[in-house]
Amino acid sequence: MRTALALRTALVATATLLTTATVLTPPASAADKLPYSDQCTFPNGEYPGRPWALQRVLLDELWSRSKGKGVRVAVIDTGVDVKNPQLTAAVDTKAGRNLLPKNLKDDDGDPIERGAENGTTDTVGHGTKVAGIIAARPLDGTGFVGLAPEATVIPIQQNDAEGHGDTKSLAAAIRYAVQAGAGVINISQDTSNAVRPTSDLELAVDEALDRNVVVVASAGNDGLGGNVKETYPASYEGVLAVAASDRNNERASFSQSGDFVGVAAPGVDIVSTVPQGGHCSDNGTSFSAPYVAGVAALLKARHPDWTAREIVAQIEQTAERTIAGHDRLVGWGVVDPVRALTEDDRPIESPSPRNGLGGAEAPSPAKFHTGETPDERNTRLATYVVVAAAVLAAGLGGTAVAIRDARRRARRVAGA
Template sequence: MAPHTATEALGTTPDRPATWALRATFATAAALLTTATVLAPPAAAAPAAGKLPYSDQCAFPNGDYPGRPWSLQRVLLDELWSRSKGKGVRVAVIDTGVDVKNPQLARAVDVKAGRNLLPKNLKDEDGDPIERGNENGTTDTVGHGTKVAGIIAARPLDGTGFVGLAPEATIIPIQQNDAEGHGDTKSLAKAIRYAIQAGAGVINISQDTSNALKPSSDLEKAIDEALARKIVVVASAGNDGLGGNIKETYPASYEGVLAVAASDRNNERASFSQSGEFVGVAAPGVDMISTVPQGGHCSDNGTSFSAPYVAGVAALLKARHPDWTAREIVAQIEQTAERTIAGHDRLVGWGVVDPVRALTEDDRPIESPRPEGGLGKAEAPSPAKFQIGETPDERNTRLATYVTVGAAVLVAGLTGTAVAIRDARKRSRRLAGAGAE
């Protein structure tokens, strides 16, 4: 099989069936091309000289993002983590690998459980060898999988406000794709089955098939096997939504998979985010800060980074309710999402995920969201009544004033009377004394 360039990996390739080609769901093809051709792999990058300043130009390594990203500012983290931090939950990240050289991921990743499923002896279009990476999936020359993992479970670090939503969950790194698009639906199905064996409670897939074609049934069977084991499967909806484009993407469109669209700071669908009836919820996907290989952070856009935001919430729920089924976890996330209309919306699904609400309104499991359940019903203001004379409030205020003034006068009167009586008694005693003399 001939090697594929980064451009070919984004669409149908002449020597590979269209249903087999997978792509990482970057915001644009140019983003992937830039990452593949400009960013040096970790082994070739120069070591950092001291602490690097944060740069908007993504490089590996980069400086630490100093503030709290907007996607986390919308969450009351203390309240969220008082309920769960995801401890004991294993999240499989099926992606381009997870670089554990980033200090926020070093303790978050189960290195021994990782796996590299890329073909061996990879070569580019010129016949030159391509770095395949470590066998445990901890090499990431693209940076995509490292960003995904950070959004889920990055540990706190002094000097940055960025942290994963589930900072005590454990990442299982499964390297299944790369910048050249060597991942296919066969290897994805294999990766899902490996995640099951590795004890995953949640599986994140930030990829979709080229041209939104439905792949072979084996991938769907692998998804069903995961769901049968109560594993929550979260997948990105895709980034072909410009111009209102609507089409199903896979594996996001499979029954039981929680498909995640991207939202912006206004809780509206990001312009690039895929729409459709298959969308379950939306989550922040614009200007997403996360970890990059070798250390530091970068910003990126795409439903690729909305999916792990939801996978992090799923991990929190999984830790809090280990007996809940995958369907119940998904329904809870959908039910508690923020929405402005009753029912499902093809743009943002059941709404924009609300992590705190998902963890606090969880008294009992549900199988499916209720159309009216998460709708915020703001009451319209009552029209002002035309009032002749004083209003009830004004009358109450007037009476209160009378009572206050009357009480003051009464106190003053009583005080004055007491003084007069005292003075009269003194005079009487003086007169009585004078008469005795």
């Protein structure tokens, strides 16, 4: 029976995606390459440039530190389509799982195709986008690439367009991800109406954290109008909850706010991979979370001995912020991948409000002087020096004239 606890993908700002983004067109051959279209069809053309969310990152500097090699990232979502060439080599198809119930039926009682047992069927496109943001491989013809292009994705299909996933299947997916060797788990979904789910989901999260797995979750898209409420599993202690930021590094209007938010990441006009090939753009904290999960994978590869708490603290500490400490809109700030990988001399357990704030020093107030100021004194002394030098020059000039006249008189006397 479906209840208010049933999970939905966190796409409130683009809710129609679940029902309209599954338009399929025949695959294009190499000789008949599809042009890129803003319409999110499957397949689609390749995005020709470098998306803005990647332009703000010095990728060469970032990847000189880590590319995520050896780190396994579980994408608990609607599946990951490996037909997209940027994901074919990025996904561990043997480790993938489909945890949707069997014998699914729609509202009319007709059977619903469940998809591949290894989680590589994605009729929604949501999970394929999430996976691409994390670990898409470079491809000629596009500037889009995953932040951790050598990490490995474990596809775990736990939800679908009809929202058949629930807290029970999500808890099972988290436990399976740990068994499959995930070092990072990305969960881009939350419970309906922000209802606190049964304790088993929290227990599954705690089990993952105890195994030193970094758990990243989207904060949710119900933030319009200043709405503030906790969402799950993002609000569980130890989970890194990710809000969405825009091109100005400010909270996206739809992004959920609250004290549980850890950091923010780009979540507006986010380009990523789609089933069968190509790209499209979308909005939501669903796509901010994998951006952070990619950074976590980079840190995991660079510091395999760090704990999950230390990796989360590093991401929070190095985030770009304009105020000291944490706020409920963007948490500790907008994630800075390069800074997270370069200011990593030692692990920390929690971020410090005193550190990480950039910007110029505040101006100091002018001092009021009742007497001569240092500048006035210096000016006066300089005047003395100039006058003295002029007097000395004049004196030397007069002396020289007197000596010359005396010599002339002496020569006249001698001649007489």
